[in-house]
Amino acid sequence: MCFLGNHQETNKVSVLKQNVSLLRRQNQALAAQILQVPGGTLAIQPAKSGMPTALVNSRYIHSAMILFREAERWAEQRIKDCQTGETIVVLGVGLLYHVQALRQKLSQDHVIMVVVPDLSEFADCVSARSLEGWGERVMWVAGSIVDMVARVIQQAKRVRILSYEPAVMVHHDTYEHFTLQLRDRLAQQLSGTLHIMVVGPIYGGSLPVARYVVNALEALGHRVSWVDHSPHEAGYRNLETIRDTRLRLTVQQRLSDTLGVISLAHVAEDPPDLVLALSQAPLSMAVLEQMRRKKVLTAMWFVENFRHLTYWQQMVTGYDFWFVMQQESCLDAFRKAGASHVSYLPLAADPAIHQPMTLTPQERYEFGAEVGFLGAGYRNRRQILPSLVGHGWTFKLWGNEWDNPGALVTVLQRGGARIDTPTSVKIFNATSININLHSYTGEGFDPEGDGVNPRTFELASCGAFQVVDARTLLPALFDESMMAVIKRPDELLSSVQTFLHEPARRLAMAESSRKRVLEAHTYEHRMKTLLGAVGLACPDRLGAILQGERHGESLISRSGACPELIPMLQQFPSTDRVELVDVAKTIRQKGPEAKLNREELLILMMDEYRQEKRDFL
């Protein structure tokens, strides 16, 4: 191993020359670029041992004391998870001690790709440390994020990302964009199918989202088991007749716990690859811990405002993956609370449900209005919406929780009854201007308003025109050519006045918003993204399945070590996922007179143990 022991300029030039020559053999463009950049990102200084270490903004990227030991420890911990057939993508450059250790410890079958987000940092590194002896067995990936992602996709079928955090922090945003783009690109290539158990709430806003998620996953070809707790709503609500608050809360908690155990029983009966819970799903920490003991992966799509509903803080370590509808501050809060994987996943629409429709004259009469609002009577809405009453247009207010409506009493429809989804779609379609105000318990607009509500996507998916209050995350989802965005409550009236007289513009904007939904904001898109993230984090479990590695044809192509399995696998359609249970079933179908070979007996034996559930509950 060659190493630069001092910082004399001559040595530096010689190491650089040697490294550039080595890089040129693999990537000529990168080698040329290295010579062009000035460097200076890393402050190089000798560690106690005399070897070079590096600092950025006065923070050490490598230890000042035990460079190699630290790198070896990092590599040792990570290679435990690395599986055959995976391409290792390393994030974090620094002085590459960690990559050198990884290359030396990992079998040569593994391809290692190092993402180089900044040539200046890389130039500093290759001027200070020689790559000779290991650097030629590493693929250096540089360029724009799109190029780097393309290079990884081109090279790798199954990717495992390893992050060297001290160096990742130097270019945190670039690495995050890289990871998100890689996730999305990999998600586009998914061909395998999973068994996913969706656990919904007993009732509430996330219940319809659970239904849309089930539809989307099924449409993507996955096998879905829906643990629907909504049939228990009547029983749960009936407990509200218990007047003593402590008693009521206790029995409600007990019922919720029981529903969690029922979910666990479903998992035991037909173990899924992934349990996907929606917010308010009655899964307690005890149930989640048991699922983890049984090696069941769990994910939660938390479709609530994390500032308003805070029970996630107690549950955060229970789920393996969290998906949230807010960014930055939300992601930070979840990470600080202990979430190992948390990702932004905005809400969406189901175009099979939220769609343009032709209404009958009677429906148009009942639901039609020039201006309309559908939603619960939150404080900000009670304060803002009266400004729309008493003008020359028809205004209809739909939804529940509008007790004591005040000035809104004349426009409130159906006496403030709850509106179901099919009716809401008719209302959206029958209303010229749909008002969409995000809920807020204060006055006006939520000053921290970031996440975008499902109504925004649903209205757009219906091809309905909407006036919506500004949210910081809205521009990344829809632009202002698709809906009217108001930044202050007092802009509502003028916006309605403007658009009421521009039907053609409204139609064009609504059509563009629907187009955007179909392109990027359906629940199918979201589920692809979610599974891409889970697959990327668990390449050897879900990642491999999603890449189709358990399809019959894929298994046949890799059955070299077990050729006896090939005739059994050939009985399945080539693109069907084949598991032990499926093979065992075909063996049993051979009938009572069948003589079984050793491999068939072994498969049946394992299948017997697979069915064991005695310590699940």
Added chain:
Amino acid sequence: MSRALLIQLARLGDLVQSLPVLTSLHSVHPEQALDLLCPSPLVSLGELFPCVDRVYPWKGEKWHELATTKKTNCDQRLVQAKRYLSECAFPTYSLAYNLNNHPRGILAAHLLSDRVVGPGENGPLKPTLPAWAGYLRQIAQDRGKNRVHLTDAFCGLCQVLPPSDIPYLKAPEVQLPLELERIVNGQSSMIVGIVLGAGDADRRIPLSVWQDLIVACAERIPQCYLFIIGGEGEREAALALEHNLPAKYVNRVVNGCGRTSLPQLVGILNRCRWVVGSDTGPLHLGAMCGARVIGWYFSRARVHETGPYGIGHYVWQHESGQPRESRDDHGARTERSSSDHWPIMETVNLMREEQVDSIKAEWDLWTSHRDEWGAFYTRDDKPDEAVLRRKDTWAALSQLTNRDFQMEISR
């Protein structure tokens, strides 16, 4: 030398009750080496069986891991299973005797031998049961007037008659924990084994009943020591039992729960004159170690099928299945008047070799005997008609098996 394997993958009690069939097989086929396959936690007991050449562990947890690990495809699972089986280094068997009528036993038999006797002998997927296995299933379902003991039915399954002499397990040369050693081997007094736990919750005897029995023994049998037998799972119950005993009896009780290995337990049971308990593995082990056994049989336990094997054992059989008394949170019954509902004093009298009325409340007393057709139990020492019909049962079931066995039966 040909080699045969006997497969017994069930629990402790079933393994203990397999000792006679192993003895019979060994005496009928002395030229054939006989190995045993049993659950890995029971291997150290199997190694004490005198007629067994080698004992192989069956690691259920390993098979479970192979079957359920999330990271492997079915081809990788198969490769790993083949590798694991070859690491087990089983020899080639000319014959496997399978005593378990469940798929794991049947599959294990076919994996390890081309020829199988017992459940699965007609093929691994064939649902037809051999005559003796069908008989056992029928008994389990309709609970008819069966008098063929399970231990003897194991012999029938393997196409041999019950052994001429009852086999016993000798005390192995193992060191006991020092505090147990002093009590078990240091005194000439009578030791009574108390089998505290049971695999199934519905066969557990309430702590209050044990407490009353211990007090009665301590008061009425001078110089007797009571050795509490149980595993790790019974430690807490044993401590509670000790705690609730009147102080003057505490030094008459030795708590061995979770403190002995199976060979050590065999050593201790060899020193017990009596062992009392419900239908559990350690109770049967006590009988095989030469202790006299008094069983309290209730719930699904039936004296004629699984009474302690041998001569001179007693079983109190509850007539309706479940003795009265309610349970507390720990499965223990709470009422204190145990003697009204449980044959406590009568059991003590049996140990004192005194005359005992064979009917006590809802309990009937049965005594064990043995003849050439195996073990049987009688009330008042009079074999009933069902006992006498055992010969016909053997003849009928054996007609369906091989000719040598038929000749042996008719002889």
